[in-house]
Amino acid sequence: xxxxxxxxxxxxxxxxxxxxxxxxxxxxxxxVAGFTDHDRTLTVDGVPCKPNSGFTAKEAEAAxxxxxxxxxxxxxxxxxxxxxxxxxTGVYDGAAxxxxxxxxxxxxxxxxxxTAYVARIEQADGIWRAELEGDAADFTxxxxxxxxxxxxxxxxxARCGVVLGNSTFAGNGTIAIVRxxxxxxxxxxxxxxxxxFTDGLLQWITGPQAGSLVRVLTHTKNGSAVVxxxxxxxxxxVESGISFTIKAGCDKxxxxxxxxxxxxLNFRGFPHMPGNDQAYAYARDGMNFDGGPVVI
Numbered sequence: 275x276x277x278x279x280x281x282x283x284x285x286x287x288x289x290x291x292x293x294x295x296x297x298x299x300x301x302x303x304x305x306v307a308g309f310t311d312h313d314r315t316l317t318v319d320g321v322p323c324k325p326n327s328g329f330t331a332k333e334a335e336a337a338x339x340x341x342x343x344x345x346x347x348x349x350x351x352x353x354x355x356x357x358x359x360x361x362x363t364g365v366y367d368g369a370a371x372x373x374x375x376x377x378x379x380x381x382x383x384x385x386x387x388x389t390a391y392v393a394r395i396e397q398a399d400g401i402w403r404a405e406l407e408g409d410a411a412d413f414t415x416x417x418x419x420x421x422x423x424x425x426x427x428x429x430x431x432a433r434c435g436v437v438l439g440n441s442t443f444a445g446n447g448t449i450a451i452v453r454x455x456x457x458x459x460x461x462x463x464x465x466x467x468x469x470x471f472t473d474g475l476l477q478w479i480t481g482p483q484a485g486s487l488v489r490v491l492t493h494t495k496n497g498s499a500v501v502x503x504x505x506x507x508x509x510x511x512v513e514s515g516i517s518f519t520i521k522a523g524c525d526k527x528x529x530x531x532x533x534x535x536x537x538x539l540n541f542r543g544f545p546h547m548p549g550n551d552q553a554y555a556y557a558r559d560g561m562n563f564d565g566g567p568v569v570i
């Protein structure tokens with residue numbers, strides 16, 4: 275049950291109410307911003323909540339038990355408070371958003387209605403929209419490891435152990451020709467075999483999204499031109515002359531770990547786990563059932 279002060283209860287029960295909503299966003303880096311649907315700035319819980327044109331809260335679902343309550347908030351992009359660059363670089367990912375009911379005549383009279391976290395945020399046409407999830411979402415999170423043939427480490431991380439910083443597994447390139455929003459002809463990577471950077475990570479060095487990472491979908495050649503296709507569309511348009519670094523990709527298979535990276539001892543999957551066909555197969559003459567590994 276949400277606790278209301280006596281004064282706020284009286285304000286809610288009155289024939290004419292003076293209520294509004296305020297939202298306080300606390301990012302993981304500690305930056306705090308406040309917004310309200312009222313027409314002037316209100317200080318709530320010590321945070322100035324500014325009126326923001328177009329800032330709204332969509333219908334929120336509050337559920338009993340351990341089901342996940344959800345909702346959305348959206349607002350117009352603001353060059354000071356919420357910028358397109360901040361959204362594209364993920365600084366609002368996982369941010370805590372507290373929603374308050376406030377008596378705008380006496381802002382000290384307020385009640386915290388709910389706290390949620392940004393699960394996914396997107397922007398389009400000058401509007402940002404955040405999907406929210408509550409604390410109960412932790413109960414649906416995956417815990418532990420899955421037993422599967424593929425590796426569950428990210429190539430180059432501590433569990434993998436491969437050093438991607440050397441010239442064998444990393445390269446520097448420059449956008450030469452933009453074919454589409456996700457496909458580019460590049461220079462600087464001619465010394466690498468085709469597919470070397472497929473499933474790898476590309477980090478922009480210059481341009482409006484410098485520092486951000488994107489996943490590489492394919493690394494191919496068209497004649498003498500090296501072509502990189504990204505998995506997702508960049509937040510900002512990519513132009514010729516923008517430079518980047520790129521690191522070798524891994525398809526998570528034991529064969530790639532062994533042949534491409536020479537890292538089979540650190541493989542974080544279970545390649546010897548028999549599949550359904552082998553587990554349910556009948557014994558026949560000529561088959562080898564000596565208990566040896568299925569994958570060598």
